[in-house]
Amino acid sequence: MAILKRAWKHKLLSPNIKTFVWRIIRRAIATGARAGNLSRRINKNCDRCNTIENDAHLLFHCHFARAVWFSSRTPLRTSLLPFEQDGIQDILAAIINTNITDSYFHRIMITLWYLWKARNDLCFQKKKWTILQVHHAIEANIKASEVEGKPATYTKNVVNRTQDYLHSRPNLLALLALYLV
Numbered sequence: 001m002a003i004l005k006r007a008w009k010h011k012l013l014s015p016n017i018k019t020f021v022w023r024i025i026r027r028a029i030a031t032g033a034r035a036g037n038l039s040r041r042i043n044k045n046c047d048r049c050n051t052i053e054n055d056a057h058l059l060f061h062c063h064f065a066r067a068v069w070f071s072s073r074t075p076l077r078t079s080l081l082p083f084e085q086d087g088i089q090d091i092l093a094a095i096i097n098t099n100i101t102d103s104y105f106h107r108i109m110i111t112l113w114y115l116w117k118a119r120n121d122l123c124f125q126k127k128k129w130t131i132l133q134v135h136h137a138i139e140a141n142i143k144a145s146e147v148e149g150k151p152a153t154y155t156k157n158v159v160n161r162t163q164d165y166l167h168s169r170p171n172l173l174a175l176l177a178l179y180l181v
């Protein structure tokens with residue numbers, strides 16, 4: 001609950017990310033495992049690796065999430081984190097304590113958000129984010145919110161900064177599409 005309180009009070013987190021954190025804590029995000037229990041038509045497995053997609057898998061233990069955390073500015077070795085079956089309370093308790101700075105807390109929440117967004121884009125739009133694109137989106141979001149002193153939304157800033165990192169034209173269109181949906 002301390003994590004939720006901290007997220008709620010954070011000045012640079014946007015309302016949609018705060019709601020997302022609330023849903024994580026309430027074990028309410030629609031992972032394959034959770035949604036698949038409600039409908040047999042929903043695939044319970046991860047679109048990337050075909051393992052059961054629970055919160056811990058999606059946000060920390062899938063090879064994609066693992067690579068994102070490991071290559072982040074504050075690297076995290078997720079293989080050392082608990083393999084929870086329902087929710088990620090123990091994992092969050094292991095990586096977040098009262099000593100971590102607001103900016104590191106911010107980075108963790110934004111990273112969770114973009115892992116979720118990348119998952120949804122793959123699941124529903126068949127759009128594949130690369131690890132680099134996740135990092136660019138995280139950095140662009142953090143930078144934009146720090147510069148403006150308020151939460152970044154999908155503003156021009158975020159899109160423009162992301163464009164800077166693109167290597168080719170087709171990618172540019174694909175990535176812009178990701179931001180505009």
Ligand SMILES: [Zn+2]
Nearest residue numbers: 046048049062
């Ligand atoms: Zn996976």
